[in-house]
Amino acid sequence: xxxxxxxxxxxxxxAAGLLQEIFALEITTAxxxxxxxxxxxxxxxxxxxxxxMGAVLRCPNCDARLMTAVRTPLGRWLEMTGARRLRF
Amino acid sequence: xxETAPGRRxxxxxxxxxxxxxxxxxxxxxxxxxxxxxxxxxxxxxxxxLTAEDGYQAQRSYSxxxxxxxxxxxxxxxxxxNGEVSPYLVDDLRAGDQFELRGPIGRxxxxxxxxxWPLWLIAGGSxxxxxxxxxxxxxxxxxxxxxxxxxxxxxxxDVIYREELDAMxxxxxxxxxxxxxxxxxxxxxxxxxxRIDKELLADACFQxxxxxxxxxxxxxxxxxxxSSLLVELGHDPLGIKTERFGPSGAAS
Amino acid sequence: MAETPISRGFKSRRAEQTPKDxxxxxxxxxxxFPVLSAGPTPQIKVESWTLAxxxxxxxxxxxxxxxxxxxxxxxxxxxxxxVTKWSKLDTTWQGVTFGDLLKxxxxxxxxxxxxxxxxxxxxxxxxxxxxxxxxxxxxxxRYEGLPVLPSHGGPAxxxxxxxxxxxxxxxxxxxxxxxxxxxxxxxxxxxxNYGDPWKEQxxxxx
Numbered sequence: 001x002x003x004x005x006x007x008x009x010x011x012x013x014x015a016a017g018l019l020q021e022i023f024a025l026e027i028t029t030a031x032x033x034x035x036x037x038x039x040x041x042x043x044x045x046x047x048x049x050x051x052x053m054g055a056v057l058r059c060p061n062c063d064a065r066l067m068t069a070v071r072t073p074l075g076r077w078l079e080m081t082g083a084r085r086l087r088f
Numbered sequence: 089x090x091e092t093a094p095g096r097r098x099x100x101x102x103x104x105x106x107x108x109x110x111x112x113x114x115x116x117x118x119x120x121x122x123x124x125x126x127x128x129x130x131x132x133x134x135x136x137x138l139t140a141e142d143g144y145q146a147q148r149s150y151s152x153x154x155x156x157x158x159x160x161x162x163x164x165x166x167x168x169x170n171g172e173v174s175p176y177l178v179d180d181l182r183a184g185d186q187f188e189l190r191g192p193i194g195r196x197x198x199x200x201x202x203x204x205w206p207l208w209l210i211a212g213g214s215x216x217x218x219x220x221x222x223x224x225x226x227x228x229x230x231x232x233x234x235x236x237x238x239x240x241x242x243x244x245x246d247v248i249y250r251e252e253l254d255a256m257x258x259x260x261x262x263x264x265x266x267x268x269x270x271x272x273x274x275x276x277x278x279x280x281x282x283r284i285d286k287e288l289l290a291d292a293c294f295q296x297x298x299x300x301x302x303x304x305x306x307x308x309x310x311x312x313x314x315s316s317l318l319v320e321l322g323h324d325p326l327g328i329k330t331e332r333f334g335p336s337g338a339a340s
Numbered sequence: 341m342a343e344t345p346i347s348r349g350f351k352s353r354r355a356e357q358t359p360k361d362x363x364x365x366x367x368x369x370x371x372x373f374p375v376l377s378a379g380p381t382p383q384i385k386v387e388s389w390t391l392a393x394x395x396x397x398x399x400x401x402x403x404x405x406x407x408x409x410x411x412x413x414x415x416x417x418x419x420x421x422x423v424t425k426w427s428k429l430d431t432t433w434q435g436v437t438f439g440d441l442l443k444x445x446x447x448x449x450x451x452x453x454x455x456x457x458x459x460x461x462x463x464x465x466x467x468x469x470x471x472x473x474x475x476x477x478x479x480x481x482r483y484e485g486l487p488v489l490p491s492h493g494g495p496a497x498x499x500x501x502x503x504x505x506x507x508x509x510x511x512x513x514x515x516x517x518x519x520x521x522x523x524x525x526x527x528x529x530x531x532x533n534y535g536d537p538w539k540e541q542x543x544x545x546x
């Protein structure tokens with residue numbers, strides 16, 4: 001538990017457990033392209049927010065939201081509107 | 089590093105505690121037998137799940153601190169005050185106990201000896217765990233890859249794996265271990281006494297031209313500071329992999 | 341199906357500390373104030389801060405910081421409940437109630453039954469107007485007598501304590517009346533549309 005703002009952010013790698021419930025292929029090394037700034041990087045290198053509620057993965061270059069995943073009792077949700085594409 | 093490796097289905101497996109090793113006064117290593125364990129790469133982590141008798145469950149992630157060469161899987165856990173899981177693991181757990189575990193997870197933050205580049209590791213506190221898996225793998229394979237560990241701890245008593253690291257470094261001319269003690273230093277301490285800063289990094293480093301693979305693991309503030317400094321010193325951001333440990337002390 | 345293995349001696353430490361009548365089901369009391377955000381903390385300067393009240397596309401009123409601070413202030417002391425299970429008791433907040441915002445605009449009846457709150461950084465959350473009026477909701481600018489910290493939503497956040505705290509949108513900038521209910525950020529991703537902690541409405545389907 002923290003009041004320190006800088007402790008909030010994690011790396012995409014930390015969301016791997018949740019994401020790997022959804023993706024058949026290894027997700028942390030998949031290359032993802034940001035639709036806002038065009039930069040490409042590994043999903044494991046994205047900035048992870050809101051981990052206790054789900055996974056909000058943002059572009060390390062421009063902070064655009066690339067992937068958001070939530071695990072609920074009824075299933076899993078995945079949104080990827082900010083990402084142009086993924087390459088596995 | 090195979091980038092197209094298929095993910096395995098992450099099923100929950102049963103882990104049995106074989107041995108518990110005291111590392112420091114608030115850190116223990118749990119040596120686990122996981123039947124059917126398929127192996128892992130240094131740097132990966134696992135999720136563990138504890139179930140109470142009333143059905144209450146708690147789940148946390150911990151980095152694997154043992155190398156792939158070991159038969160038993162080791163997790164190194166720091167007790168977080170007011171935590172829900174770590175006090176149980178550090179204070180209550182006994183050999184013979186069991187919990188659920190799934191993994192290994194996360195091929196992004198891994199290192200193997202199948203490389204030509206130097207290895208540069210920077211750790212804060214208990215976040216040394218995944219980096220120790222890398223150094224142990226390197227030692228087991230007797231790899232001559234130049235390696236440097238910069239390890240920030242509050243005091244000498246807080247340095248996890250201290251004797252093992254000293255022994256590794258003294259027997260290996262290609263490995264350098266640099267400790268910095270940020271809060272309390274023993275009398276006569278000739279090493280660094282402050283948080284990792286530009287000067288400290290410039291003093292113990294690889295040059296950008298050497299193309300080191302850099303892994304930084306620690307509290308978010310350390311990771312962000314060190315990453316920026318490394319980029320300022322001319323290192324390629326793509327060569328820097330980070331694992332921020334949240335306030336709970338584990339990777340998530 | 342195999343039974344889930346029990347870990348000997350493990351139990352929820354938090355369960356022991358809870359005053360049961362005060363807490364919604366599944367919650368535990370914390371003395372910390374955990375920070376959870378869906379994105380980086382925006383650095384907002386009050387000199388350029390505005391709060392807008394909108395009806396469909398058109399602007400009903402926009403307040404500058406000075407104008408907003410000049411509105412009637414209300415202080416409440418209450419408990420807050422996060423969907424991640426922590427609750428914080430007896431927290432004191434000060435700000436402008438939604439009812440006073442409506443009065444300032446001359447609205448006795450809300451023109452539509454729902455509100456979508458929009459925040460700096462893109463966060464959104466939806467709330468029925470009935471859950472904002474009669475003192476149930478406010479725009480809070482002070483916590484425990486001090487300006488709300490940026491990490492906790494400052495300079496101004498929505499504050500709707502009778503619902504899970506994700507509804508108390510940080511960095512709120514715009515309140516938009518809606519004719520039909522539409523889910524905001526978390527509501528569109530599997531979280532409950534309403535979020536009553538006493539009915540444990542964490543996820544859609546609860």
